[in-house]
Each structure stands twice: as C-alpha cells, then as structure tokens.
Amino acid sequence: MNSDQPKAIDVIHVLMRSSTYIRTEFQAQLAALNTPYHLTGPRLRLLSTVAEAGKIRMNELAVKLGIKARTVTDFVDALEQDKLLIRLPDPTDRRATLIELTELAQSTIEQALAYQDKIADSVLENLSAEQRKHFFDLLIQITNNKTISDFCEESAR
Amino acid sequence: MNSDQPKAIDVIHVLMRSSTYIRTEFQAQLAALNTPYHLTGPRLRLLSTVAEAGKIRMNELAVKLGIKARTVTDFVDALEQDKLLIRLPDPTDRRATLIELTELAQSTIEQALAYQDKIADSVLENLSAEQRKHFFDLLIQITNNKTISDFCEESAR
DNA sequence: TATTGTTATACTCTATAACTATA
C-alpha cells in the first residue's frame, strides 16, 4: 500500500519531540506573563480543574488529572505556597482534604486560562479546523483500551 | 460541520497525556527486558544514532537528537557506565570527543531495537496503516516552521 | 481492613551558566 508508511517508532519519536516542544513553549510563554506566581501547563490544568469543581478532594483531583495522589500533593504544596489555593478539612471525612482556589487565583485564573488558550492555538496554528479535529480523534484512538485507569475517565472533557 | 470542534488546549492535553503514557510504557516494557543495563526510549534513540553513524561527535549527536550538548554529556556518562559506548578522542580536533558503541552494545542493540519497534507497534496498534501515516503527517505539520529554530539552538543566542 | 494524604526518596529528561582546552 503506502510504501512511505512511517515506522511506528519514528511516529513516536516525532510525537515525543512535539510534546517536549509544546511543554517548553508553554513554560516560556507562561513565564513571559510575569505573574507573581509560577504557572505551567500542568499547574494550570490543576487550577482549572479546581475552578470547575469549586471544592474538590485531592484524591478526586488525582483521578481527574490522571496522576498519582503523591504527585497531587506536590502540586498543591507549590500552588498553596504561591497563594493560589488552600487546603480545607473535609467535614464529611476527616482523612480527606478539600482544595479550593484563593481569591487571588479566582481573580486571575480566567486571564491565565485565556492566555493559555492563545498559546494552545498558536501551537496548533498550522492545522486547519478539520485537521485539528482529526488529530484529536487519532490521539484519542491511540489510547483507547489501553490506558485503562489513567486515561479513560477524563478524555472527553 | 463539526460542531464538536475540540479546543486547542484540549487537544494539547490529550497529546501531553499520550506522551506521558508512551514514555511510561516504553520504560516499563524495556525494563521488563531485564538487560544488565538500563534502557529507555531516549537512551535507545541515542544508541541507534551512534550505531547508524559508527563514530560520531557529541555535538553532532546533540544536533541530531535535538537536545543540548550538556544533555548529551549526561546520556553518554550513563551509557558509558553501563558499558554500552565509549568516548574516543577525535584525532582531527583535540577538543572533540567521538562516541562509539562497545561490542556489548553492538551485539545486543539489534535485539533491543527490534523489541523497541514491537513496543512502538503495540502503542500504535489502534491505528490503521493509513491513520498512522496521517497522524505522522499531522505531527510533522504541527511543528513546521516553528520547531526547527526552537528544536535546535535559537534560544541560547 | 481499606482509604486519604504525607514524609521520604528517587528518577527521567531537559536546561542555563561558567569554565577548560583547544581551535
């Protein structure tokens, strides 16, 4: 068929390289915002998840983000130090901790998220609307049936 | 047409998540090989680049891999310690260092690369040949005109 | 006995800055 069928490993190399590029790009662009706190893609993703939920338990956060509870602890530590969120005891379960955005975060997160959207758009600017949709679908398809606990939950949000 | 046009940031989240999944998958699968040395995707990529070249300078390696010289130093340190490659002085330039695979690496790298190809195939198993090609093209397109400078060395000037 | 989150620890990939030794 396609004599120019790329090898799987080559596809993956390009994918990994793109992800490194994107991570770097987000870090650089977000740093350029010169906010008094430090923002990155993953941090913003956590913040926006909290924003959506209002209050949310750390373990729920871990599930939604597809990362481990221990990793959430680190993010929350850092973001709490930057005064972007606070820990609250869960009144219904004394083992649990609820996370809530601070006023500081609430008053600036919209802005940051809007800016993040711009960065995202510029990263994908080479794709037409149709291509973007197609790309998205292919990404989803790749991780179907295999990502089990990590991916299944949240991909369609 | 597509009223469900995904937001760029969502596409990127899925992409980043995929890359994490893939990195983890490669690490786990390669670790399961139980080789006396430690292999990961990026290490294997460096090794196969050396294999292809026979002998290659560290700075060339950095360019080919799209990473910084300092990063190459770390990889080479680790792989040299694992007896997979050796440093040789470049006879034509006493500042430069040539990298060459050891016999150990040469005798096993084919195997490791073949195994890596299998992992890669399994990671992309959900895509048809045509979809894979399309996915590859889209990835390339995303990074067109923008990554070349970013990937190589524009930032450090 | 199971779950929530933390302390302690680790590791991969990547980077900048300053420096040495050459060129």
Next chain:
DNA sequence: TATAGTTATAGAGTATAACAATA
C-alpha cells in the same frame, strides 16, 4: 574570538514505599 565538552546547578513532572490518621 569561537567551538567542544564538562563541572555545577536547577527544575518540571512523575513515581513507589512506608506510614499516620481515620473510616
């Protein structure tokens, strides 16, 4: 003055294991 590679340092994202408090 410019290049090759290293020492020193850093940081972002992620993880496992053992444990405390609570359920």
